[in-house]
Amino acid sequence: MRFAAELHLTIPGADPGVTPNDSGLPGLAVVKEIVGALLTWGLVACVAGLVVSVIIWAVARQQGNYGYASGGKTGVLVSAGGALLIGGANAIVAFFSGLGGQI
Template identity: 40%
Template structure:
């Protein structure tokens, strides 16, 4: 029984030594900073688009321009979706970088 455990431990050590060394690849901190900055700008643009579309929706609805108000309403929904996707992309990118460092 102990011979089997010793053999398994030796195989596990050999597999660890034969795997790629992801620590040798530099630049993950720089990549995290660049991705974070780009997604932050994307989130700021989505929030700006939300504010502009909501204001246009309110103004156009009150003035009776229903077709333009419908387009502004679509802009609000696109902005909310874009903000949600951008926030989710930042979280997903950080998770992927953490998983890649743990391999």
């Protein structure tokens, strides 16, 4: 029990002093370009999903097919939510990174 008590007292005060940096690994600029391209592709996919979902929603509603109309509505919401999350990815990560630094 004595060892556990000593371990408990020493770990919370230990700070390794590690912080993110831009010079730690080579190729960081390439990785940033790839992630930026993935963000672009994701937004393009959200626009395409939104357009297709609105068309399905409108046509299904006009034809009285409420099952497909409901699916179209769901597609609109999913596409809009995806665009919101992709567009805000940097802000979301920065927010939670800042919270994690306060722990």
